[in-house]
Amino acid sequence: MEEKDDEGESVCRPVQPEGLFMRVKKNSIPRCFSTRLLTRFSLSPSFLSQDIRNTVGNIPMEWYQDYPHIGYNLDGKKIFKPIRNKDELDEFLDKMENPDYWRTVHDKTTASDIRLSDEQVDLVHRLQKGQFGDVNFNEYEPSVDFFTNEVMIHPVTNRPQDKRSFIPSLIEKEKVSKLVHAIKMGWIKPRKPKETTPQYYDLWAKEDPNAILGRHKMHVPAPKMRLPGHEESYNPPPEYLLTEEERMAWEQQDAEDRKLPFLPQKHSCLRAVPAFSRFIHERFERCLDLYLCPRQRKMRVNVNPEDLIPKLPKPKDLQPFPTTMSLVYIGHSSLVRSISASPTGQWLVSGSDDCTVRFWEVNTGRCMKTLEVGGAVKSVAWNPNPAVCLVAVESTVLLLNPGLGDRLVVSSTDQLITSYEPPEEDKEQAVTWALSEGPEHDNGHRLTLTHPKAVKQVVWHGKGDYLASVMPDNSSNLQVLIHQVSKRRTQNPFRKNKGLVQCVSFHPLRPYFFVATQRYVRVYNLIKQELTKKLMTNCKWISSMAIHPGGDNLICGSYDCRLAWFDLDLSTKPYKMLRHHKKALRGVAYHKHYPLFASGADDGSVIICHGMVYNDLLQNPLIVPVKVLKGHQITHDLGVLDVTFHPTQPWVFSSGADATIRLFT
């Protein structure tokens, strides 16, 4: 068959005209033969007479665009272009008028129109149909076999077979050996058999309790997703919908800060509910939580808050203590820095920034006496000796005889001052003692101790003969002075500066002396002249200090709102730290007889606590706050400046920055 095809083709080939170059559109009807159709019929006899064949060959004719001629004929003469090119109108007229228009073809090489003859048109038609160009060609001639189809006994050729057809192929051998080697080495594996076990089966058919590993006990199962509340409903109750402001706030919040991760929405019917746009996100975040979050068991504290409140004895059972404000002592015109009650409890002395010291009768609130001293009064202290009446007032420390009350007491006081006999040899002292005379003496001034520096605090010893004054100074050892009134002697007990001294105090019974610096309280033995104890207050800055009349306990108020109770027998650390006040503490005080102590602070309140100290050493002191007393107004951010108890009654005095003194009973 193949050969026959070959033959057919070879027969066909010469029929096609040499160099025939025709492009005819398949669907175009013959009437509209384009003039662009290029033909070059050499065989047509009708053209022989006027043979103007171009000799330029098969070249793009636009090369001759700029020349008047278009090529050369067989004789070597120029073939000139027609003078006038046909334009569209000519074309149209031609199309309308020329009956042979459909068989006219424009020859680009000669720039002439050629009318096709009948044979040529016929040829074109045949070619269009896919027939052979030659009319006489028979395409179905009977085929003649080159070889016979019968099997012959003799070979066609006599050539012997190759040697390689007898011996095994080397290439194949190489390939096979490679495969064998690969199989041997395990590089090629046999095809895996298909899995026959079902995909799912009863995995937990044999639940073996021993199979539970130790890890399962440690395993923290992932917490379940939070269940939705009403606000997530597609149709929530209207109170769960956000208002306009809430919605704005929600939109402005960061995604992490939002309480709800979505905006509650209301849809009138289920049909109107759209897809939730963050659905895949939320699922993905859950996945991340599951494998990225460390898991921890958090013990939730499940206590009743009422159980946390300590059970204290009722304040009612701890009476008496001051509960109500009963008297206000008005008269000062500036902050009342310090107050002190007389040992009998009949009088009260107060010192103020308006440079006066006032004496009050406690029961009536009447100002008995006003003394002008030349400067702001920082501290006043009434002599604890009931037989003598001396008040130490500072700036320069003044000893006053108020001249109030019992005549005997007044005279005995004066006698104490006058009975002084100067010693034989005069010693150089840190302060100068000067006796007051004239009008000053009549006012009550008795002695003036001129200190080298400003005095901040004065304090009497329990017996009433010794007096300590504090002159805070960071850079010298002259900060504390102890004076003896009967001998008019002064001594400086400390040789070294241990820090800025805030306040000092005498032990009520034993010869101990307490010195509070900024953060520590040092206890000195005055007889042995040595340091006995150093109390760590854990405060930033001590403001005031008071010693229990028993002498074994001490309270310290500090500017960082704390009150530290020390049990001196127990430890050098505070037994209890009370943070009752909101602002800096200014004054603390113990009652002489009742188990009470008070603290006054800048928040304008005085807090009375019950502080029972037992004789039994094994029992710790009982501290119960019993009353918060309010009354002082806060002026210039200062509230209560000093507190002191009445010596016999459960009453407390407090002086404040609002220039008043108040008595709470």
Next chain:
Amino acid sequence: MGGLQKKKYERGSATNYITRNKARKKLQLSLADFRRLCILKGIYPHEPKHKKKVNKGSTAPRTFYLFKDIRFLLHEPIVRKFREYKVFVRKLRKAYGKAEWTGVERLRDNKPGYKLDHIIKERYPTFIDALRDIDDALSMCFLFSTFARTGKCHVQTITLCRRLTVEWMNYVVTSRSLRKVFLSIKGIYYQAEVLGQLITWLVPYQFAHDHPTDVDYRVMATFTEMYTTLFGFINFRLYQTLNLVYPPKLDSKAESELKAEHEEDYAMDSESYLEKLSALSASLARVVATAEEEENQLDLFPTEGENMQAREKEQKEQEAQKRLFEGLKFFLNREVPRESLAFILRCFGAEVSWDKSLCIGGTYEVTDETITHQIVDRPDMDKQYINRYYIQPQWVFDSVNAQMRLPVEDYFLGTTLPPHLSPFVEEKDGDYVPPEKLKLMALQRGEKPGKSRAELDSEEEDEEEEDEEEEEEDDEEEDDVDDEELTEEKNLKKMEGTRVTPGKVKPWETGSVGNKVRLEQEEKAEEKRLAIMMMKKKEKYLYDKIMFGKKRTTREVSSLRCAPAKPTRHITCHHSKVQT
């Protein structure tokens, strides 16, 4: 005293933890593989107590794993499979590069795969453990089954998820274990009680997903891989407990019924079977053809007394809930979510059908006269049958949550629906309870709902008013006389509108009794204040925190109570007719 010097960070917590990168190196895995392994094995990071010690003095943020966990991973056979797969991919790429097509084919035939059966068994040694952890698996599979079959993950995964979820839904229908349903804006929540475990899952609404670009689908796919394995085993086991054939087959009776219809032109036989299963309208075939479940009576233990009675009562209620829609015939209109409603209704014993063109498996036509309810979600219907209720889909959900058939009047065609409440909220005392819930609870107790919502509101507002007034008077208790006077006053006020009322009677002026009570209260408050002062620092902190939380909740409740939207709540009349 001699001995070697102790080196830092060579004992104690520093050796108990390992950073992620070190763990990865130890296992010789890429980060992606390590992540996959952790997901499959359920290993999560640990937060050490002293980060600086563990981090060898540095405070750089690092992820720590327990060293024990990583050692545990070392023995995992799947790690080898991961490496094998890596090699396989390399070989395949090489074969492609060299155009060795036979080699490619051979490699393809021997593609390494792995099974997760042993991991599932190891992570969940007992069936109940597995069941407890199935919430996420369910939600994930339901999500994946709604994905389009293009792009984001393998088609096999999607079809497998679909198959498993259909199996699950069929199980829930057969065991009637659905308890609560909730239409949220995210999707539909379902809660079922399976073998005593409460299982909650979320199904998105049937919409095409807008796939986000910031989500790593590989992580999700790994989780899904694990979940499908777990889920399949659980399904198998659950089917076994109910004596059902697994993989599920339709009842022969039901199958023949369904066959009668012209489904040849619907889909191929293999495909339409899953569709028929997912239609949920027919019951499943059992291994042993038994009659309906026999009721096994709960044994009585007389010693337990009240507890026992309560349990019995609960049991009864549950049984009643299972038969909630029994005997009702529903027809679903085409605009309602067919699958979810069919699932819920079938779970409670109703018969469901839908239009034939909507889905395969509809058993009766709209024209059926015995249909009792038609679920419709459009404002109006042209042709209505007089002997059936036309209700909105929320009725079904609310009824299921209320464990009773609610009156249908609120849910009629075109009416404004009452709010849809979450059944998962359990109000403690002090929490805000929406008025609808109060009404529902009254209904459940058997009281006739005489009050309308507006009345309920106003009543509550009255209470609030009273509260406020009490607050005004410093929260003190009043004696009876005062109370009466006050109420009289209030009545007067109400009757006469804006008239000036006589001055309020202060209790401490009127009687010494009230004074005493007040004093006593004040004293108590003072005592408490003083006691709080004496609290230890630690306890005070805790106390403050608790009180802060309490205050916040009360603030929230009060803000809900006087929400501005409340007065505009519409008023509807309620008939006390209860449908039976």
